[in-house]
Amino acid sequence: MTLMTKFMGATAALALSAGAALAEPALIFDLGGKFDKSFNEAAFNGATRWAEETGGTFREIEMQSEAQREQALRRFAETGANPIVTMGFGMADPLAAVAPDYPDTKFAVIDVSWLDIPNVRQVAFAEHEGSYLVGMMAAMASKTGTVGFIGGMDVPLIRHFGCGYAQGVKAVNPDAKIIANMTGTTPSAWNDPVKGSEITKAQISQGADVVYAAAGGTGVGVLQTAADEGILSIGVDSNQNHLHPGKVLTSMMKRVDVAVYEAMKAGEDLETGVVVTMGLADDGVGFAMDENNASLVTAEMEAAVNAARDKIISGETEVVAYYTNDSCPALDF
């Protein structure tokens, strides 16, 4: 037993020295990995922005396995990291198990909205509204009347993206054909640019001339192939317009970076026990306009989409969320 306590003392010392600056915020990435050019990278960018502005540092870890989720939460909480920002719906259950054990630590979780824990801040995005707007743009830019949707792993969240997109397409052109494919059924679907490229080619052969990739790192392959084959693509999460200037119609921005940045900025004063929904009104989601896609988006297109945006904000247009009844009015999966 004494040997064991000595060992435990050693680990504790090690852990302490590792987390020397107390109350550093921590960021836990999802399985997709830090540099997925999309969801996780947006979080990293938000955290980096915070670090640059404040001169602070933050701890971070990329998940390798499901069992690590709880482990990482506990280890960060035990070393006094605060707040702990976590990414993705997969963290919901681990948080429900861990957060009550550390009532003085504040947690934030992105893409979760159904928990009820006082020290967790849940941030959800109205992805269907943002997807609706880029769906409108896709329909307006399409010459063939056929547009594509390429999702990552077949999970409800991605159907949620696809559903909003399809509604937007149908709002502009009720006769439009929407081809929807998912990359796969395993987590590798988030990071499989080669397969993304294959699916893009398959959709092109079916007539699609605009494709929307909501697939994390897989989207890199989709955008690349779309650019190579001379059709338009739509990026997701981060602004991906710059990846292929003049060939990416727009990007459905999901401002994960803002959510992470704000959580870290609030630090230990982070407001928890709330569900924050970031939608069109507060620019939590939206479409990206910059010099890279200026030539692709006409003034009429931009005006129409902005009008639709205002209508959604005012409640005049309602975009149905896939979650409402686990089905989509505009698209079958």
Added chain:
Amino acid sequence: MDVMPKWAEVVLVPLISLLLAAIISALVILAIGEDPVAAVKLMVAGALGSTYGWGYTLYYATNFMFTGLAVAIAFHARLFNIGGEGQAMLGGLGVAFACLYIPWPHWTLALLGAALMAGLFGAIWAAIPAWLQVKRGSHIVITTIMFNFIAAALLNYMLVNIMRPKGQMDPASAKFPDATHLPTLHELLAPLGIEFSKAAPANVSFLVAIAACFGLWLLIWRTRLGYEIRAYGHSESAAKYAGISPFKITMITMIISGALAGLMATNNVMGEAERLVLNSTEGAGFIGIAVALMGRSHPVGVFIAAILFGFLYQGGAELALWTSIPRELIVVIQALVILFTGALDNMVRMPLERVFLAIRRSRRAGATD
């Protein structure tokens, strides 16, 4: 035949392989500007330096023991079952059915029932490729790996469309009822006065895995069936001549193999997550191949190799937590161990055999002088 003494074969070869892997890993860590000694210390302290670390190491090891045994028994019949991943996924589905839809009065019964279902589902998933192999000549390596993808798709369909509670975004089943909660090592050891970390996921299925190791040893070396499996593995034509039916042996071996892989779900699904999530197997089916290779398909070897890989997993997690070594490099380190102990085995074995031969020759020469 025996060029090397048994101890060299069992201890020296894996040890030298590990050492080589460690040296190359150290070079890799040095090359990215980190301190390899500190990294090793962190891994050892994180994986073995506390009951918390041990709890995770043993948790991973339990997974690898089941899948390692599954691959090992198939190896004995010269069948290469690389479908452990899919069989474990199906096992998870079996556990979920057992836990969600049957009201168990106590965890012991629940464990028994869930283990039966897990084994059954895993066995069915392995039996189909086995049947295709003996009756249709489709090679088992191809079919088992294909069945991994079918299993993933099936699981995805079940979780996204059928088993997911309404309104939940996470594609996972509902939480299992409390009666199916398996005692963790903390709960098991507390009455004995031994303090074990509460947070660690290692649970009673670790003991099931040890029992499975023993059971497999009994089966392979102490029963007629085990003899037939080994005979079939050594020479199919000789086994046929001796009246051993290839159909029977292939089917039975793969059914046991699939059941063992399926049993893994009692640990990760029932013991840890207590619900079925999409990515619950996390490649343990493939690690099982490395574990079986390194353990020379012997249950004791599998046991030790599983603990080693548990250590690598947990130690790797600690590295990811406290250093800036990126996770890809941690995978590289794990891969190096697999490469050296599994694939490059002969690289160590052959020079070593030559050394032993030389020693023996010089001794013999000394004796005749």
